[in-house]
Amino acid sequence: MKFKINRDHFSNGLAQVLNVVGSKATMPILSNVLIEAEKDSITLTTTNLDLGIRARIKADVKEPGSVTLPVKRLSTIVRELPNVDVSVDASPNHQVKLTSGGSTFRIMGIGKEEFPPLPEFGDDRTFTLEQAELTAMLKSVAYAQSSDETRYILNGVYFNFRDGKLSLVATDGRRLALVSKELEVPEDAAGSIILPAKTVGELMRMLDKGEKLKVSFNDRRASFQISADKADSGLVDSIYLYSKVVEGNYPNYQQVIPKETHQRIKLERELFLQCVHRAALVCSEKSNSVKIKLTSNLLEITAQSPDFGEAHESMAIAYSGPDLQVAFNPTFVMDPLKALTKDEVFFELKDEVSPGVFKTLESFICVIMPVRLS
């Protein structure tokens, strides 16, 4: 195998696949990237068996062939090479010579035979989405995923293609975020998956390469073809991302979304976020809550920790309902506010033991459970 490649294209391509390496000492090849050269491009593939990524980059291929190399080290080296022109030359014993300007590296590789292939999909359900739109949707729910491994069903984002829309849901059992968009879903194509948190993270990182993406899935796995049509990246066609899905039944989230609205206030998102953020500066691990108090046309936020002190913030709002007070984990309040982009957000409250609900006009809902003050 022998090819010439632009250093920045090569580096960019490696950056796409870099995060997906196996930590399993039993399969050292999982920390390698599979490089396959043919025609006018090279293909880079990494996998940790649960998740795999494949990207193609322009290259001037002299001799087709393949090899696998440790991806972390290779990526660091390529990024630091002195000249923009890089030649790669693999000998049959999997030693790779990397030359750029006055630099030469010789790197020990492993043959591709041991590298597990990424599964390709057959007749699965397939939908085409806008990259920018999916990014925004994922951002508005991803923070609510659970990281508690004992609740593995919740360690991901639930994709539900049904009833003429795509809904994304994430919950950790204390809060739940839901966003949906209209989408044509033929009846026989309706279905849902729980996409693991790690895949969600990789997906969000990749979704700015072009306009469209194609998602395919069945009960056990999902794949994403992310078109990479932005200029100058060196990427060719699309990036392919394969992932196992979390198997199991997602909880019935509809049941925990309050059906009735009690007290609704309209808030300037940025301003409210800043107030909560400032108040939370006095919180500590042991007393991690902010109290939100509504009185006539006034919203007050207070926080305190016994060993530090207290904070008080106030905001003028339009409110004429009864006085009420409820306490939340400040992170639960701030996360949706940070993820949204609209200037205004609705916040619905009832009493100190009922959930608070954030809503926007774009079919976004975030339900957060309060903390009960003893």
Added chain:
Amino acid sequence: MPERVPMIVHLDADAFFVSVELALQPQYRGKKVAVGGRERGIIASASYEARAAGVYTPMPTARALRVCPDLILLPHKGNYGAVSRRMFDLCEELTPLVQRNSIDEGYLDLSPCGLRTTEAVVAAVRGLQARIWNALEIPVSMGIASNKLVSQIASKLRKPRGFVVVAPGDEAAFLAPLGIGKLPGVGPKTEAALEARGVRLIGDVIKRSERELESLVGSGWRGLVAAACGEDNGVVETEREDAKSYSQQETFAKDTADLAALERTVKGMVDELMRKVRADGKRVRTATVKVRYPDFGHDSAGRSLPEASDLEAPFYPLVSTLLRQAWKRPGPVRLVGVRLSGVDDGPRQLDLFGGASAGVAGEGTGLVDEEKRRKLAAVLDRLNAGKDVRVRHGHQL
């Protein structure tokens, strides 16, 4: 000038554990009885009749039975914690300033009661002593003085059912004829050292020169003099020092290697401890199981939940694992114990999938219906609040 009135009361229950048992089994009243472990245990509490026969606490049961062969060992039936709580609740009907020092003794500050004369204070405390007897059949001794130090010495002076009042200004005179060992902080060693130098009574302290005292007890001599004069500025603290952990252990009458029985014992301990945790309004995160072998060597193993809980259920699955991990050596164990730590009393984060949507979560989500369990636990706690545990979890059957 208004009369100076002693406002601090030290309440000390007489032979508390025995008294609790006698309230349940009055037929043993007036007899030589004791509460304690049978085969290998120690005497935890002895009636005054038994004490007269030479039984003291703590004393190995076997020895107690030798010095007092007709000693009646009462089986442990009473709920000491609940009786103690009710006793202090009665105190709080008199004054809000009650310091629950331990299960059977504490301090009261009567300043908020508007009592202007010593007679009024005496009448109020006599009334409390009578109410505790009438309601719980627990005899208590009372010491009334101007501070905690003197009241505490006073209450212990004429047990049982003691009632000693020290008028303000009389503290030093009251203490002077008492043995030096009665002063808090004077342990058996210091006592022996002081007595060897002729300081036998509290009053002797004041007669010695500063230099002499310093050579006797070192830098603490100032405190000793102040105590001997009956001076103490300690306030009655209503906020109890928060428990850092909850623990319980049991020594078996016979060494055992029965894993299932051990598991049942530990789960039963978790049940009892969680009741205390809930009563204190806390949650705990870490469980540690300890085993002790016949040669007194011991091992332990602990594990933490992702989040603190006030329910038994999240700890049950840990018990068996921890027991196996702790029990490293082959052969039987003589004792097993459990400690719940990582105490959290912050505000409690409520769950989305509690309440109404119970059971919808599906397997593996861990979204068990905590709210329901909590309600059930509250009901069980109420049912079990009396002298006996009435309702047990299935694993105890």
